[in-house]
Amino acid sequence: MTSILLGYDIGVMSGAAIYIKKDLKISDVELEVLVGIINLYSLFGAAAAGRTSDWIGRRYTIVLAGAIFFVGALLMGFATNYAFLMVGRFVAGIGVGYALMIAPVYTSELSPASYRGFLSSFPEVFINGGVLLGYVSNYAFSKLPLQLGWRMMLGISAIPSVLLAVGVLAMPESPRWLVMQGRLGDARKVLDKTSNSKDEAALRLADIKEAAGIPQECNDDVVRVEKRSHGEGVWRELFLHPTPTVRHILICAIGIHFFQQASGIDAVVLYSPRIFEKAGITSDDDKLLATVAVGFSKTIFILVATFLLDRIGRRPLILSSMGGMILSLATLGFSLTVIDHSHVKLPWAVGLAITTVLSFVGFFAIGMGPIAWVYSSEIFPLKLRAQGASMGVAMNRLVSGVVGMTFLSLYKAITIGGAFFLFTGVAIVSWVFFYTMFPETQGKTLEEMEVLFGNFNWLRDSKRKKRNSQLVSNSNGNSDGSGNDQLGAVSKPETN
Structure with a gap:
């Protein structure tokens, strides 16, 4: 709408x-x-x-x-x-x-x-x-x-x-906003309705709690004293000191x-x-x-x-x-x-x-x-x-x-x-x-x-893929005439 x-x-x-x-x-x-x-x-x-x-x-x-x-x-x-x-x-x-x-x-x-x-x-x-x-x-x-x-x-x-x-x-x-407010019980109810199973809901809740900085052992009864967030400090983390x-x-x-x-x-x-x-x-x-x-x-x-x-x-x-x-x-x-x-x-x-x-x-x-x-x-x-x-x-x-x-x-x-x-x-x-x-x-x-973003480097990854393809090509097609691969001990290429 x-x-x-x-x-x-x-x-x-x-x-x-x-x-x-x-x-x-x-x-x-x-x-x-x-x-x-x-x-x-x-x-x-x-x-x-x-x-x-x-x-x-x-x-x-x-x-x-x-x-x-x-x-x-x-x-x-x-x-x-x-x-x-x-x-x-x-x-x-x-x-x-x-x-x-x-x-x-x-x-x-x-x-x-x-x-x-x-x-x-x-x-x-x-x-x-x-x-x-x-x-x-x-x-x-x-x-x-x-x-x-x-x-x-x-x-x-x-x-x-x-x-x-x-x-x-x-x-x-x-549910993620509810967790940020410390309302774990309400978040659990929403996740139960929007997940394929209770186990998936529990895993999603655990991931959200970890991202929000709430201890996993924190339960619905004590959550009211836990971390609440209304967006304080966000601009500093986004622009000043990212x-x-x-x-x-x-x-x-x-x-x-x-x-x-x-x-x-x-x-x-x-x-x-x-x-x-x-x-x-x-x-x-x-x-x-x-x-x-x-x-x-x-x-x-x-x-x-x-x-x-x-x-x-x-x-x-x-x-x-x-x-x-x-x-x-x-x-x-x-x-x-x-x-x-x-x-x-x-x-x-x-x-x-x-x-x-x-x-x-x-x-x-x-x-x-x-x-x-x-x-x-x-x-x-x-x-x-x-x-x-x-x-x-x-x-x-x-x-x-x-x-x-x-x-x-x-x-x-x-x-x-x-x-x-x-x-x-x-x-x-x-x-x-x-x-x-x-x-x-x-x-x-x-x-x-x-x-995912911390590990992404397109230039490094493309070089690694190129090197791996060369290793595969050498190991499959290049020999020194004696029946042994030129790669010697390298029998398996490095993988990403």
Whole structure:
């Protein structure tokens, strides 16, 4: 539900912007600020959500996110002018920031390791579902009078925020947050409900207690005097005096969110009607229908990704996803450049542009989209998780806001094809970053992550694998003619 709220706002604004511009008589610069500013506003919500969730719990933070977004949706729906609309965007942005940070953290903390990738990818699934609903809402409400249509598009999102705030009260609290508060009995009950067996629940509880610094012999009766945490000292451990492992984790969490947005996904989703217009589609209805196709493509591929995350792992998916995005962005830039420089309509170039928009969002959805949320919510140590994840989300929203607020000006400055060639370059850099920095986390418990990142060194591991393959080759095929291996006593290669 939190993700549907965000996705709906992204999707609906891409179409509503057409009618807001006509009704309020605003410029392109004012329009791109209106579209992108919610992401900068959500910075405040994302940054505050980590400490809030450490203080009041993951569940009540979700309730708070829903309540804030409800107020923002009503303000946008009843906006009478540009300034009023911007106030509504500010309030809704705070709610979006809270929701973006807390949903993946809550899900990862509740999930067993064997299903965590599948379940933690749901936020991205429903962001896509929300985007698609936004596109459908654009098409449905576009038939209303101009002054009413876009207000209905924006205001109707108040309904799911109410369902969210009420529904979440029936959900359990995060067992890891309960342990941090010393509430072992409550944590044990939640783990019994969310594990495959009592034995698995007991093992998960033991791991969480160890990560939280609570002695294993501590039982439910004396836990009230044990360690409680509301997030004190986290900033010092994250930024001022981090260990090499924590620094590596922080770089990965912030980096994946930076590259997720800097590779241009919001430019495509938010401004897809403008891209299709550049490609030669002039009718408003046709542009909205084309954006619905974008939403369908994104949703279908994200559903595929949810089933692959726990089967083939995070690392192969994100590298192949980025490879496809690089190819799509380069082809999109080429086709739009050809269209821009042609004086006649070229059907093949128009078809290529539309196809590569669909392939770009598809490749994004199958890897980069969900893995950013899954990865950043699962890699931090328990004490640092909420506030560390909030830093990743803050970076996500910052870059998303910059892209959303500058895309129209960017493509006017360097052409629309040039803008996508720029995104191609960013995507290439991101592929190298993921290849060199990211260990595989598939099947690892949250409590194992610190050891995993502490031991990961791609250069050392690649050299070791190369050396091992050479040893195997020598031992299998190289002899000195006397029937003895040249390796002499080395009969078995070193293994990783």
